[in-house]
Amino acid sequence: MSNLAIKHGAINLGQGFPNFDGPEFVKDAAIQAIRDGKNQYARGYGVADFNSAIAERFKKDTGLVVDPEKEITVTSGCTEAIAATMLGLINPGDEVILFAPFYDSYEATLSMAGAKITGITLRPPDFSVPIEELKSKISKNTRAILINTPHNPTGKMFTREELSTIASLCIENDVLVFTDEVYDKLAFEMEHISMASLPGMWERTVTLNSLGKTFSLTGWKIGWAIAPPHLTWGVRQAHAFLTFATSTPMQWAAATALRAPDSYYEELKRDYMAKKAILVEGLKAVGFKVFPSSGTYFVVVDHTPFGLANDIEFCEYLIKEVGVVAIPTSVFYLNPEDGKNLVRFTFCKDEGTLKAAVERMKEKLLRK
Ligand SMILES: Cc1ncc(COP(=O)(O)O)c(C=O)c1O
Numbered sequence: 001m002s003n004l005a006i007k008h009g010a011i012n013l014g015q016g017f018p019n020f021d022g023p024e025f026v027k028d029a030a031i032q033a034i035r036d037g038k039n040q041y042a043r044g045y046g047v048a049d050f051n052s053a054i055a056e057r058f059k060k061d062t063g064l065v066v067d068p069e070k071e072i073t074v075t076s077g078c079t080e081a082i083a084a085t086m087l088g089l090i091n092p093g094d095e096v097i098l099f100a101p102f103y104d105s106y107e108a109t110l111s112m113a114g115a116k117i118t119g120i121t122l123r124p125p126d127f128s129v130p131i132e133e134l135k136s137k138i139s140k141n142t143r144a145i146l147i148n149t150p151h152n153p154t155g156k157m158f159t160r161e162e163l164s165t166i167a168s169l170c171i172e173n174d175v176l177v178f179t180d181e182v183y184d185k186l187a188f189e190m191e192h193i194s195m196a197s198l199p200g201m202w203e204r205t206v207t208l209n210s211l212g213k214t215f216s217l218t219g220w221k222i223g224w225a226i227a228p229p230h231l232t233w234g235v236r237q238a239h240a241f242l243t244f245a246t247s248t249p250m251q252w253a254a255a256t257a258l259r260a261p262d263s264y265y266e267e268l269k270r271d272y273m274a275k276k277a278i279l280v281e282g283l284k285a286v287g288f289k290v291f292p293s294s295g296t297y298f299v300v301v302d303h304t305p306f307g308l309a310n311d312i313e314f315c316e317y318l319i320k321e322v323g324v325v326a327i328p329t330s331v332f333y334l335n336p337e338d339g340k341n342l343v344r345f346t347f348c349k350d351e352g353t354l355k356a357a358v359e360r361m362k363e364k365l366l367r368k
Helices: 002-007 024-034 048-062 077-089 105-113 132-136 161-172 228-241 248-258 264-287 311-320 351-364
Strands: 073-077 097-099 116-121 142-148 176-181 203-212 223-226 298-302 342-346
Touching: 002 105, 024 248, 048 073, 048 248, 073 077, 073 142, 073 228, 077 097, 077 105, 077 176, 077 223, 077 228, 097 105, 116 132, 116 176, 132 161, 142 161, 142 248, 223 298, 264 298, 264 351, 311 342, 311 351
Parallel strands: 097 116, 097 142, 142 176, 176 203
Antiparallel strands: 073 223, 203 223, 298 342
């Protein structure tokens, strides 16, 4: 889609990276770290000061006190944390439950680990967890369940009730939880809840996160996994042979980032809420059915009022005839048919770009 977009000069509301830069104080910290000679291999599981900054942040967010030396592993983006978790803690043949739609690296890395994937589809309008289906699929043979909240691509946030039900099923069946929380600071409509903070869950949960979304620095690829020592052991075994260590100066800068004052996070949220309003109101005015998005910088719509056969045809039409890029969601499902009516737009773009995309759609996208 991005290649087609370049060819047609389309406005890219597809791939989830900001078209604006990260904060000056974090970039300055990176430059300073390089100038200060922090340029050789970092310790495998992270620069000590960064591990501490992650622990401080996690305590502020969840109330949990973790040991930065034994319970935190720094990785090259959340993507590596995901891979290290799957490869380090899943054995060939292990059953893992995956909610679809999902971030594509889950399925890929589970396949690399030889997992047996059991899918459960979250369906519009609210993409809530089908509890009865979950109860019928989880068992003592289940090794782990994957959660992503706030959720890419739908913007769904798992409610406390959903998380509590999942938690009690995991405790009952002795199941691990891998929870991807990279959008935790982009929670607009409700409070973000970390699975690890629920009673009885810390000892069976790996929490995955990264710097990219919160600090508009997706190209830095700094991530981490937080887990009790017996799970961290597995994550580190895999990490040691995936990348061994992550960029040293960027870890020093990331420590500065995570110690940002509350006002940074408040402003980030305010900015994104303004962007979201422009896109959501615009998409509604164009004629899409827009599904509620509580967090992330994504929103999912039903494209069927415009008469195209499926999400891929719609996205191709949107690029070639209208000049706007969206992402077909069928790529996020085990069964692509489940996503054929839905496409994803992102609002991690400056307001001028969002308004221009909406104008193009208002002008050229006609209902059939
Ligand atoms: C749900 C989810 N997890 C992880 C990532 C990747 O994070 P990172 O860039 O830190 O590897 C993304 C990026 O789009 C994502 O949407």
